[in-house]
Amino acid sequence: xxxxxxxxxxxxxxxxxxxxxxxxxxxxxxxxxxxxxxxxxxxxxxxxxxxxxxxxxxxxxxxxxxxxxxxxxxxxxxxxxxxxxxxxxxxxxxxxxxxxxxxxxxxxxxxxxxxxxxxx
Amino acid sequence: xxxxxxxxxxxxxxxxxxxxxxxxxxxxxxxxxxxxxxxxxxxxxxxxxxxxxxxxxxxxxxxxxxxxxxxxxxxxxxxxxxxxxxxxxxxxxxxxxxxxxxxxxxxxxxxxxx
Numbered sequence: 001x002x003x004x005x006x007x008x009x010x011x012x013x014x015x016x017x018x019x020x021x022x023x024x025x026x027x028x029x030x031x032x033x034x035x036x037x038x039x040x041x042x043x044x045x046x047x048x049x050x051x052x053x054x055x056x057x058x059x060x061x062x063x064x065x066x067x068x069x070x071x072x073x074x075x076x077x078x079x080x081x082x083x084x085x086x087x088x089x090x091x092x093x094x095x096x097x098x099x100x101x102x103x104x105x106x107x108x109x110x111x112x113x114x115x116x117x118x119x120x
Numbered sequence: 121x122x123x124x125x126x127x128x129x130x131x132x133x134x135x136x137x138x139x140x141x142x143x144x145x146x147x148x149x150x151x152x153x154x155x156x157x158x159x160x161x162x163x164x165x166x167x168x169x170x171x172x173x174x175x176x177x178x179x180x181x182x183x184x185x186x187x188x189x190x191x192x193x194x195x196x197x198x199x200x201x202x203x204x205x206x207x208x209x210x211x212x213x214x215x216x217x218x219x220x221x222x223x224x225x226x227x228x229x230x231x232x233x234x
Contacts, residue, residue, distance in 0.1 A: 002167075034222075043211065043224045044165075091163055107153045107172075107215055109222055111165035 003027050004096050006112030013084055014120055021079045021115045023094030029074035030096030034109060035067070038091045050077050084119045091116050122147045124212050126225035133202045134233050140187070141197040141228045143212030149173075152216045154195040156186065159209040159227070168210075171195060199230075207232045 003026040013019055023033060032051050036044040050056040050071035058064050066088075068080040077096075081088050095109035123146040133139035145154065156168040171179045171186045179186045187196040199206055209229050215222040 038163075043226050046221065046223075049221065093163070093165060095165070108155060108167055108170055109213075109215075110167060111157070114163040114165075116163070 001027055002108075002110040004030075004094065004110050004112040006094055006115055008115060009113060010116050010118075012118045012120065015085050016083055019081045019084055019117060021081075021092055021094075021117075023077045023079070023096070023112050025075045025096040025110070028096075031074065031098035032096070033071055033077040034095045034097070035069060035077070035079050036093045036095070038093060038114075040091075044093065047079075081117065084117070086119045089117055089119045122149075122214060122216065122223050124214055124223055124225035126212055126228050128228045129226075130229045130231065132231045132233060133199075135204060136201055138198060138200045139202055139230065141199070141210050141212075141230065143195045143197065143225060145193050145195060145212075145214050147193075147214065147216065149216040152214055154186070154188070155213040155215070155222070156184070156195075156197045157211045157213060157224075158206075159211060161208070165211070169197070202232045204232050204234060206230060 005024045007022045034049050035047045038044050046059050047062045048056045048058045048069050050069050052071050052074045056069035071077040093114040095111045097109045125144045152173045154171045158166040169179050169181045169184045169186050171188045178188050183200045185198045209227045211227045212225040213222050
């Protein structure tokens with residue numbers, strides 16, 4: 001139980017294009033989803049927190065217009081990297097918590113497998 | 121402000137031996153949760169174990185146990201009978217109950233030797 005999927009797992013794109021990453025909770029309803037960015041050999045950096053049906057809360061220093069987050073339902077959140085540039089290349093990972101539907105720890109975040117983005 | 125400190129950038133352990141990964145935290149909240157995650161080279165974050173601040177007993181999950189010392193604000197992860205597949209990055213994390221944020225430590229890379 002508590003499975004989170006992320007798609008795509010890998011994406012290579014040209015500079016200037018937009019990339020959409022999907023995060024889905026497969027067997028539970030997640031009231032809150034999180035988006036993280038991770039650079040090589042570093043810890044996770046929280047980018048934003050989203051609750052279903054409301055606007056995402058972005059961390060300081062994260063550009064809202066650059067990283068668009070849509071939490072359309074209790075099982076789906078999307079991150080769109082708009083006009084991607086090489087410096088946006090990174091590992092993006094989502095997580096979901098506050099689940100309803102299965103007996104899981106309410107406070108625990110369950111992570112997707114991550115998406116590696118390479119902008120050429 | 122909340123903070124998680126993992127002072128061991130890397131650790132080596134012999135296969136089948138036990139290893140302790142250190143984690144200390146700082147918070148002014150009375151109610152919080154502590155977590156350990158494993159991140160293998162594939163990148164996925166695997167939830168290992170959870171300890172609530174009001175839990176009186178140390179959490180255990182199979183070969184994983186959490187040595188929770190509230191007064192010292194430490195939440196060390198103990199892995200018993202290490203296996204080669206345990207080689208990975210391990211992150212300690214904390215979330216205040218009722219809040220929405222989880223903060224992560226810098227991580228400890230564990231190498232299990234055959």
